Amino acid sequence: MKIYAYGVIDSNEKIDETIRGLNGAPLFNVPYRDIGIVVSDLNAQIQKEDKTSVLKHEEVVEMLMDKFTVLPMRFSTLFSGKEHISLMMKNYYDDFIGNLDRLREKIEFGVKTIWPGDLIRERITAAHRKSDNLPLVASSSGKSFMNEKFENYKIDKEFEEEADRCIAVVDGFFNRYVSEKRLEKLKTDNLLLSAAYLVDKEKSDDFKKAFEELRSSGGDLKYLLSGPWPAYNFITLSRSMDGKFGGPDLIKTILQHKDPK
Amino acid sequence: MDNLIKTLQDKKSYLDLRKQERVTLLEILDRALEKGVVISGDIVISVADVDLVYLGLKVLLSSVETMERLRGAPFSGADEEPT
Numbered sequence: 001m002k003i004y005a006y007g008v009i010d011s012n013e014k015i016d017e018t019i020r021g022l023n024g025a026p027l028f029n030v031p032y033r034d035i036g037i038v039v040s041d042l043n044a045q046i047q048k049e050d051k052t053s054v055l056k057h058e059e060v061v062e063m064l065m066d067k068f069t070v071l072p073m074r075f076s077t078l079f080s081g082k083e084h085i086s087l088m089m090k091n092y093y094d095d096f097i098g099n100l101d102r103l104r105e106k107i108e109f110g111v112k113t114i115w116p117g118d119l120i121r122e123r124i125t126a127a128h129r130k131s132d133n134l135p136l137v138a139s140s141s142g143k144s145f146m147n148e149k150f151e152n153y154k155i156d157k158e159f160e161e162e163a164d165r166c167i168a169v170v171d172g173f174f175n176r177y178v179s180e181k182r183l184e185k186l187k188t189d190n191l192l193l194s195a196a197y198l199v200d201k202e203k204s205d206d207f208k209k210a211f212e213e214l215r216s217s218g219g220d221l222k223y224l225l226s227g228p229w230p231a232y233n234f235i236t237l238s239r240s241m242d243g244k245f246g247g248p249d250l251i252k253t254i255l256q257h258k259d260p261k
Numbered sequence: 262m263d264n265l266i267k268t269l270q271d272k273k274s275y276l277d278l279r280k281q282e283r284v285t286l287l288e289i290l291d292r293a294l295e296k297g298v299v300i301s302g303d304i305v306i307s308v309a310d311v312d313l314v315y316l317g318l319k320v321l322l323s324s325v326e327t328m329e330r331l332r333g334a335p336f337s338g339a340d341e342e343p344t
Contacts, residue, residue: 008298051286058289074297088300110288226288232296 003085004042005077006060007230009068010100012036019063022056030082032089035096038064039085042078065230069104071096072230095237103234106179109197109207109227113170116220117159117189124158160186166221167193173214177207182233192221196233204228 004022012031021027021040029036038060057075064070079085089096128151163186170193171183180198187194199207211225 054289054293055286058293061293072293072297074295074299075293077298077300092300110291224284226285229288229292232292235296235298237298 002042003039003079005073006038006057007064007073008035008037008071008096009064010035011068021060022053030085032086037085037089061230069100070230071099071235072232099235103231105201106198106231107201107204107228108231108233109199111195112224113193114190114222115166115192120162121159124155128155163192173210174207177203177210180234198231198234
């Protein structure tokens with residue numbers, strides 16, 4: 001029998017035990033001092049490519065979010081017994097308290113911005129070719145090769161500067177309503193911005209209005225607002241090994257394994 | 262997510278809803294499988310296949326950007342509180 005953990009909450013009280021977790025198991029709150037961690041027993045394995053389990057995890061966390069300040073655990077956090085949970089809560093207590101205080105009455109919104117990056121890059125490239133009068137196909141000489149490299153560097157730089165300008169405009173719509181933010185620029189050429197914003201619950205309507213203003217401002221950019229979410233992106237642990245067991249790292253490992261170069 | 266679909270049922274086509282559902286799931290995956298509290302050390306068992314869950318679902322779902330490009334339509338509805 002393993003114990004599956006959903007999230008740490010700012011309560012050591014019993015929770016509604018009629019609510020079900022993974023595989024229909026009842027949820028319970030394991031108290032530690034003035035906080036608790038919500039868990040359920042888990043007998044079976046979580047299946048690969050099983051979105052149901054991920055959605056159930058999220059459903060439970062969002063339900064907790066309605067009643068408590070919650071620090072969501074990453075999907076798949078399992079313990080082999082209650083004594084291990086108590087030990088973990090003891091070790092992480094200060095971290096959890098710090099995060100619970102910081103994230104109280106706050107929610108997360110996601111904003112993704114897509115721009116026609118490929119077209120913008122083409123436009124910048126064409127402008128450079130025209131102004132520098134460079135041949136479209138580089139000759140084999142070393143000098144031409146270096147010129148081409150330098151030209152590409154300048155194009156990349158200009159592309160990034162253009163991205164920075166657009167991100168500043170998008171971000172400017174939200175600045176006054178957010179407590180914290182995490183911005184990721186150009187995860188791909190077309191995904192200009194992947195942003196997470198931490199917002200006071202009482203300012204969430206203002207935030208949504210700001211998004212509507214942004215969306216109706218015209219232009220070639222497309223926007224996606226998601227949320228409100230539990231504050232997944234804003235948990236900071238001093239003793240975290242964040243990433244060691246995370247998806248992207250293993251994906252990188254798999255890719256590196258397939259492509260050793 | 263069910264609430265979302267109910268909310269949008271009256272004004273969105275089936276394809277819009279399917280797209281919305283996938284976008285929502287992608288947003289959930291990006292959080293539940295990549296973020297949140299990560300406990301270190303031997304006291305926690307991490308499901309060995311969690312990375313494959315992430316990889317498998319990501320591959321199945323494609324990315325938001327790719328979906329957007331392939332479908333050629335704006336994020337109609339996707340900007341309306343998917344949770």
